[in-house]
Amino acid sequence: MAIEFPGFSGPAASTEAPLEMLAACHHRIERQCSTLKRLAPHLRQHGSDEQARAAATAIARYFDTSALQHHADEEVDLFPALIESMAGSDAVCIRELTDGLSADHRKLEASWRRLRPVLSDVSEGRPVLLPEDEVEAFIGLYERHMKREEDELLPMAARLLGDDAITQIGRAMRERRGIGDDLLAQDRQR
Numbered sequence: 001m002a003i004e005f006p007g008f009s010g011p012a013a014s015t016e017a018p019l020e021m022l023a024a025c026h027h028r029i030e031r032q033c034s035t036l037k038r039l040a041p042h043l044r045q046h047g048s049d050e051q052a053r054a055a056a057t058a059i060a061r062y063f064d065t066s067a068l069q070h071h072a073d074e075e076v077d078l079f080p081a082l083i084e085s086m087a088g089s090d091a092v093c094i095r096e097l098t099d100g101l102s103a104d105h106r107k108l109e110a111s112w113r114r115l116r117p118v119l120s121d122v123s124e125g126r127p128v129l130l131p132e133d134e135v136e137a138f139i140g141l142y143e144r145h146m147k148r149e150e151d152e153l154l155p156m157a158a159r160l161l162g163d164d165a166i167t168q169i170g171r172a173m174r175e176r177r178g179i180g181d182d183l184l185a186q187d188r189q190r
Contacts, residue, residue: 032062033139033142039056043130067112079098085162
């Protein structure tokens with residue numbers, strides 16, 4: 001398995017290569033966070049204009065779906081597979097890492113719940129401002145969280161998980177997204 005961590009940016013990452021897909025998702029999160037950061041000053045200057053509404057809608061759609069699916073991919077499939085792959089004191093270290101990352105997910109989701117209503121108002125064209133301290137806190141937590149995943153979690157998973165575990169994680173990711181094996185077969189033919 002050829003995995004480049006950190007910084008994997010291949011657009012072809014799919015559920016057939018779930019670790020690469022998780023890394024590629026980090027790049028999409030970074031892009032959404034960058035847009036969110038630019039949205040705050042845009043709202044001050046231009047209000048909830050068409051650009052702001054489109055950006056807010058896209059950001060909300062991403063963090064309401066893809067980001068939550070990403071968290072579930074890790075917590076429901078990747079973390080347990082890693083813990084199962086180890087025994088003794090190594091499993092304790094992995095559990096501490098995955099517990100910390102899961103706690104980050106809860107903090108990110110709580111932060112998102114505070115930002116989401118404001119973005120909904122922007123999407124509807126209401127004159128609001130984004131709380132820049134909340135935006136900075138959200139982005140900062142995501143940056144630290146993704147760095148830890150890319151520096152520790154994903155390389156560890158690439159080393160420790162066998163092909164069967166990787167295949168099962170990919171299958172679970174497809175199911176979570178409603179991607180049937182027939183769509184996957186069509187993708188392979190392209």
